[in-house]
Amino acid sequence: MNDNVNHASMLVCLESKSAIAMVLRVPFLMWLFATCFFSGGVWAVDKPNVIVIMADDLGYGDLSCFGNKVFDTPNLDKMAAEGLRFTDFHSSGPVCSxxxxxxxxxxxxxxxxxPGVIYAAFDSNRHHGLYPAEITFPELIKGAGYQTGMFGKWHLGYKKKFNPxxxxxxxxxxxxxGNIDYHSHYDRMGVLDWWNxxxxxxxxxxxxxxxxxHALAFVKKNKSNPFCLYLAYEAPHDPYQGPNDPAIRVQGKVVPNKYAEGQIPRAYREMVQTMDTGIGKILELLKTEELDRKTFVFFLSDNGANKNGRNGDLRGFKGSLWEGGHRVPAIAWWPTEIxxxxVCDDLTMSLDIMPTLLELTGAVVPDGHRLDGVSLGPALLGGVMPDRKRKLFWAYGSKRSMRHGPWKLLSDQRVGGDPQLFLLSEDISEQRSLYxxxxLRAKRMLSELxxxxxxxxxxxxxQPSDP
Structure with missing residues (x-):
């Protein structure tokens, strides 16, 4: 994997997949133009459709356009070739919820x-969830005159009062x-979990x-209206089941996942490639219905892969604050506009998607309501993100992490001793702490964290303390 933050201020555009035709350090005036152009809403399309596609536990190196040599993902590769690939994009958490x-x-x-996973077990925090009082992008975009739809994984509350x-x-x-049997649709506790x-x-x-x-039907139904579509695929989260594998889970029982030798890598490939095929169908439908020029599509993963996936040269897996836990593949697509x-190497995050969608759709954030993300508009228009020394933060369990440009600090509240400090532009695998x-830099970052x-x-x- 050659993607790192060595060129954090650089955006690379390729004439073809096989050769770099241009490597350009974008000067300040180009950034200024891109920023003003986007924030002013000067797009060729008024009220474009917006689609967000999220994979589940897909690693940074699981797509062939991000270095996977084991199997191909031709449709996501094509999406990247026709659009913008982010190399330093992060999920705001290292796990699902x-x-x-x-x-x-x-x-x-x-x-x-x-701050953590909402578990399925009846004696856990199953009763927690995202309260309707929280302001969300579908709520605001719906208020701007859009049709809104979601298909797939919610994982933000089991009770009806948290329903999408x-x-x-x-x-x-x-x-x-958090996950269901791909065929029987039962969750880990043997509860049927497929909703209308x-x-x-x-x-x-x-x-x-x-x-x-369901996504294809939604697009066809709303092709004459502006729409906002959120697709949250289950793949490639466990249980590891390809399209032709048998069901594992049944009603009313907790059935452990058991796999035959070699099943996991084979199923993992089929799961990713089935999702890739589906995304290809959606993009093709947009072209067939002549919606591609007025539809913005963003693809990402919710966190890094576990040990069954690929995180390239990154250290760690899902659930950790090493880069492998939260640096994820991300692609933006919008023919004629992007x-x-x-390739954008700037530091970006999943929190940035909401402000981007709101600017595109003309939806308005209520007065006094603060977003932590920033618009990706300058990057989408071929420029760079305005703050090249941006600060981002993570917290999961007792662990804390912070990025400031290429510098990264890691701290664990349960473990004594010094934090760890890495310069990712020279050590993407986080092997040499420079603390x-x-x-002085580490202590300053720790104070900010x-x-x-x-x-x-x-x-x-x-959240309520008792079920």
Whole structure:
């Protein structure tokens, strides 16, 4: 994997997949033009359609356009070739629920009371969720005159009071837990988990294919109206089941996942490629219906891969604050608006998607409501992000992390000793801590990290302590 932050101020546009035709350090005036152009809303399309596609546990190196040599993902590769690929894009959390809360609200998930996973077990925090009082992008975009739909994984509350239809989605087909059997649609506890709006209503089919089919139907139905579509695929989260594998889970029982030798890598490939095929169908439908020139599509993963996936040269996996836990593949696509064959190396995050969508759709954030993300507009238009020394933060369990440009600090509240400091532009695999030679920088970053964590907890939404 050659993607790193060595060129944090550089945006590369390729004439072809095989050769670099231009490597340009974008000067300040080009950035200024891009910023003003985007913030002024000067686009060829008024009220474009917007689609957000999220994979589940897909690693930084799981797509062939991000270096996977084991199997191909031709449709996502084509999406990247026709659009913009982000190399330093991060999820706001290293696991499912937190990242999804951050994506929908444009704010660090700690503010909405979802710093960790919402588990399926009855004796866990299953009763927690994203309260309807939280302001989400589908709610605001719906208010701007859009049709809104969500298909796939919610994972922001099992109770009906947290249902996606209470957060601005007019249509919802999918599941509310962290994962379900791809065929029987039962969650880890043996509870049927396939919904139509606010009611459980099962339908036969492989979840990845069902999500794609509902998305295609939604686009066809709303092709004459501006729409906002959120696709949250289950792939390639466990259980590891390809389209032709048998069901594992049954009603009313907790059934452990058991796999035959060689099943996981084979199923993993099929799961990713089935999702890739579905995304290809969606992009092709947009072209067939002549919607591609007025539809913005953004693809990302909710966190890094676990040990069954690929995170390239990154250290760590899902659930960690090493780069492998939260640096994820991301692609933006919008023919005629986003230049093709481009790569953005600037530090960006899933929290940035909401402000980007709001600017595109003309939706308005309520007065006094603060978003933590920033618009990706300058990058989409072929420029760079305005703050090249941007500061981003993570917290999961006892662990804390901070980025300031190419510098990264890691701290664990449970473990004594010094934090770790890495210069990612020279050490993308986080192997050599520079704390001893850059103590002042590390202490300054640690102070900022502590201040950030204290600030996001001020006024944070309270979750009930008892089921």
């Amino acid at each position: 937190p990242t999804r809360a951050g994506l929908l609200t444009g704010r660090y998930q700690q503010r909405s009371g979802i 239809t209470l957060h601005g989605f007019q249509t919802f087909r999918g599941y509310v837990s 709006g606010g009611q459980v209503e099962d339908e036969k089919g492989y979840t990845t294919s069902l999500i794609t089919e 230049p093709p064959n481009c 001893n030679t850059h103590r 502590k201040a950030w964590h204290a600030e996001v907890l001020i006024g944070a939404t309270s």
